[in-house]
Amino acid sequence: MYSLIINEIYRTISGEATSAGRICTIVRLTGCNLRCTWCDTAYAYTEGREMAVDEVLAEVRRLDAGLVLVTGGEPLAQDATPVLLERLCDDGYEVLLETNGSLDISGVDRRVTRCMDIKCPGSGQGDSLRRANLDCLRARDEIKFILADRIDYDFACELIESSDLSSRCTIFLTPAAGLLTPSELAGWILADGLDVRLGLQIHKYIWPEAKRGV
Numbered sequence: 694m695y696s697l698i699i700n701e702i703y704r705t706i707s708g709e710a711t712s713a714g715r716i717c718t719i720v721r722l723t724g725c726n727l728r729c730t731w732c733d734t735a736y737a738y739t740e741g742r743e744m745a746v747d748e749v750l751a752e753v754r755r756l757d758a759g760l761v762l763v764t765g766g767e768p769l770a771q772d773a774t775p776v777l778l779e780r781l782c783d784d785g786y787e788v789l790l791e792t793n794g795s796l797d798i799s800g801v802d803r804r805v806t807r808c809m810d811i812k813c814p815g816s817g818q819g820d821s822l823r824r825a826n827l828d829c830l831r832a833r834d835e836i837k838f839i840l841a842d843r844i845d846y847d848f849a850c851e852l853i854e855s856s857d858l859s860s861r862c863t864i865f866l867t868p869a870a871g872l873l874t875p876s877e878l879a880g881w882i883l884a885d886g887l888d889v890r891l892g893l894q895i896h897k898y899i900w901p902e903a904k905r906g907v
């Protein structure tokens with residue numbers, strides 16, 4: 694029987710990327726192999742309880758959203774996560790996986806949309822990308838860069854151009870909350886004419902005081 698350490702499962706409005714604004718169930722797994730300076734889910738590093746995959750599926754069913762976002766922490770840090778993703782797809786859910794890009798994504802079920810959060814220098818984890826992950830991107834996948842400053846922006850631009858990312862999947866550039874303003878980032882994107890989307894973490898606008906569970 695497969696089991697996972699689960700930090701929280703709840704129903705909410707998705708805050709980011711192409712699913713932003715949609716009702717979804719969040720399944721947050723415990724544990725992360727990175728330590729980003731601006732991490733807003735540090736409570737998921739160690740807090741959690743063991744649940745069988747069947748128990749997770751039952752809770753997802755109870756919450757009754759067609760879209761399920763599996764996140765962390767870093768979900769792929771747990772061996773049974775691919776099994777959970779496959780079972781969610783088998784049950785007919787639309788499934789998104791949020792991953793930090795440092796672990797192998799090639800074994801993830803093909804029905805899953807993979808949202809890869811590539812770390813920039815300002816996170817303190819700018820060398821964490823597993824480059825081979827870029828080779829298995831599909832058009833339905835998404836890449837997100839969270840930017841703290843102009844150095845991060847230039848880092849993202851260089852990778853987008855050198856790996857021709859804009860033609861391969863959807864790219865989001867998102868300002869790190871409290872470090873870079875949306876208007877400043879919008880100005881840079883406009884000036885450079887980038888083929889990307891400006892991403893805002895809308896859950897931070899809807900529930901500005903909340904520290905978790907949104």
Ligand code: SF4
Binds near residue numbers: 733734735793
């Ligand atoms: S990868 Fe995500 S969960 Fe892990 S430290 Fe960075 S922001 Fe936090």
